[in-house]
Amino acid sequence: MAGDNQDVGGQLNIHPMDQFVIHPLFGDGPVHWYTPTNVTLWLGVAIAAIVLLMVLATRGRAVVPSRGQSVAEIIYSFVRGMIVDITGEDGLKYFPYIMTLFLLILFTNVLGLLPYSFTVTSHIGVTGVLAMAVFTAVTVLGFVKNGGKFLKIFWISEAPLALRPILAIIEIISYFVRPVSHSIRLAGNMMAGHAVIKVFAGFAAALAFYTPLGVGLIGPVVAIMAIYGLELLVVVIQAYVFTILTCVYLNDALHPGH
Amino acid sequence: MASETTNDAGQVADAAAHAGESVGMPQLDFSTFPNQIFWLVLSLIVVYFIVAKVILPRIGGVIEERHSVISDYIGQAADFKKQAEKAEADYEAALKEARSSAQAIAAETKAEIQKELDKAVAKADAEIGAKTAESEAAIAVIRESAVENVREVATVTAGEIVSALMPSVSDDAAVAKAITARMKG
Numbered sequence: 001m002a003g004d005n006q007d008v009g010g011q012l013n014i015h016p017m018d019q020f021v022i023h024p025l026f027g028d029g030p031v032h033w034y035t036p037t038n039v040t041l042w043l044g045v046a047i048a049a050i051v052l053l054m055v056l057a058t059r060g061r062a063v064v065p066s067r068g069q070s071v072a073e074i075i076y077s078f079v080r081g082m083i084v085d086i087t088g089e090d091g092l093k094y095f096p097y098i099m100t101l102f103l104l105i106l107f108t109n110v111l112g113l114l115p116y117s118f119t120v121t122s123h124i125g126v127t128g129v130l131a132m133a134v135f136t137a138v139t140v141l142g143f144v145k146n147g148g149k150f151l152k153i154f155w156i157s158e159a160p161l162a163l164r165p166i167l168a169i170i171e172i173i174s175y176f177v178r179p180v181s182h183s184i185r186l187a188g189n190m191m192a193g194h195a196v197i198k199v200f201a202g203f204a205a206a207l208a209f210y211t212p213l214g215v216g217l218i219g220p221v222v223a224i225m226a227i228y229g230l231e232l233l234v235v236v237i238q239a240y241v242f243t244i245l246t247c248v249y250l251n252d253a254l255h256p257g258h
Numbered sequence: 259m260a261s262e263t264t265n266d267a268g269q270v271a272d273a274a275a276h277a278g279e280s281v282g283m284p285q286l287d288f289s290t291f292p293n294q295i296f297w298l299v300l301s302l303i304v305v306y307f308i309v310a311k312v313i314l315p316r317i318g319g320v321i322e323e324r325h326s327v328i329s330d331y332i333g334q335a336a337d338f339k340k341q342a343e344k345a346e347a348d349y350e351a352a353l354k355e356a357r358s359s360a361q362a363i364a365a366e367t368k369a370e371i372q373k374e375l376d377k378a379v380a381k382a383d384a385e386i387g388a389k390t391a392e393s394e395a396a397i398a399v400i401r402e403s404a405v406e407n408v409r410e411v412a413t414v415t416a417g418e419i420v421s422a423l424m425p426s427v428s429d430d431a432a433v434a435k436a437i438t439a440r441m442k443g
Contacts, residue, residue, distance in 0.1 A: 017282075017283055017284060018284075020283070020284040020285060021284040022284060022287070022290040022293065022294070031289065031290050031293050032292075032293065033292035033293050033295075033296045034293075034296065035293055037290075037293055037297070039290075039293060039294050039297050039298070040297045043297055043298065043300075043301040044301075046301070047301060047304055047305060047308075050305060050308065051308065054308075054309075054312075054313045054317075055308065055312050055313060055316075058313075058316055058317055058320065061316060061319070061320050061323075062320070063320070063323060063324050063327050065320070069320070072313075072317060073317055073320070073321060076313070076314070076317040076318070076321070077321070095314060096306060096309050096310040096314055097306060099309045099313070099314065100302060100305045100306045100309045100310075103305060103309065104301060104302065104305050120294075120298070122285070123284075123285050123294055124285045124286075125285070125288075125290070125291045125294040125295060126294050126295075126298050129294075129295050129298055129299070130298070133302075187285065191285065
């Protein structure tokens, strides 16, 4: 033990990004596409949590709901209300997929706040796939449902005629930037908050080491508590934001006439 | 405390050594992308089927059932309210009827009492009339006899006075005649 700490500067050798490393669950081999990794583990835990809350807690099908069933119903009504508000009743056809997105993102986000856990949604590879799936689906759906009329979302008929081509270019660029912003917003939020917590945890370790009786620990620990509260808010809001943007994009495909 | 943190720091250093192969952000280690994508897509499919086959039908059904139960209860409550209103109306009608019959009874009773009273008053009046007539008759008799007595006394006294003053012209019949004339006047 003492040998590890010969270099006192090592106490401030903080690795806030180590928590995001993907490693195999068993052994130390290379990460193939099929290797069970910590991604697999935490996606599995998220699915287990979804089943626990949304399936097991609602098995009573009670008219007067239990606490667990109330929470499940609140989530259901929340997502359903979001779809109806933004896309109208015809968007309810896509309720299952949007609910899937919301549940999986919400639970991986929240579970990522557990100490020693791994946040699946902090990976741009994961959120990128989610965002590209939404982007592709919305684009295909837009053309299938509206044919050439789908292109109207780039042609703002309310604007003066001279401005329309310029606006069309801006609209097209912003349309193709959507999956990028959609995915980076989620991954970036997840990564940044968790990294900040790790940095403060590193400070706590260092200050505990350098100050008498480790009293210096108090400052960073209080800061971690505050950031943790904020992060709890952020993970829920980001799951909400990802879902609501999916609804907004879906609305473009269903009703392209702005 | 210090030894604990040392321990932690040791673990961190260990982990860092393991992570040595990925430089910078693990998010940009593209060699792990196939792994992430595979497991993510698998999870999405699993969750999609759980959501579509179990969660949405179940919760949607429960919420719908609750709505129908609540609307049933609201319908029942409306029925009960209607019944209560009807009962109240019946009660009001009964009260009104009772009040009017009470008034009728009171008026009837009053009329009866008035009739008896009138009868009693008439009877009393008649009795009083009879008594008055009787008394008047008695008074008349007394008055007559009193006049008779006065006449007698006057006749006797006047006769005595005349015979005492002028014994020569004593005439009882003339005295009586004079007295009668005087008393008439």
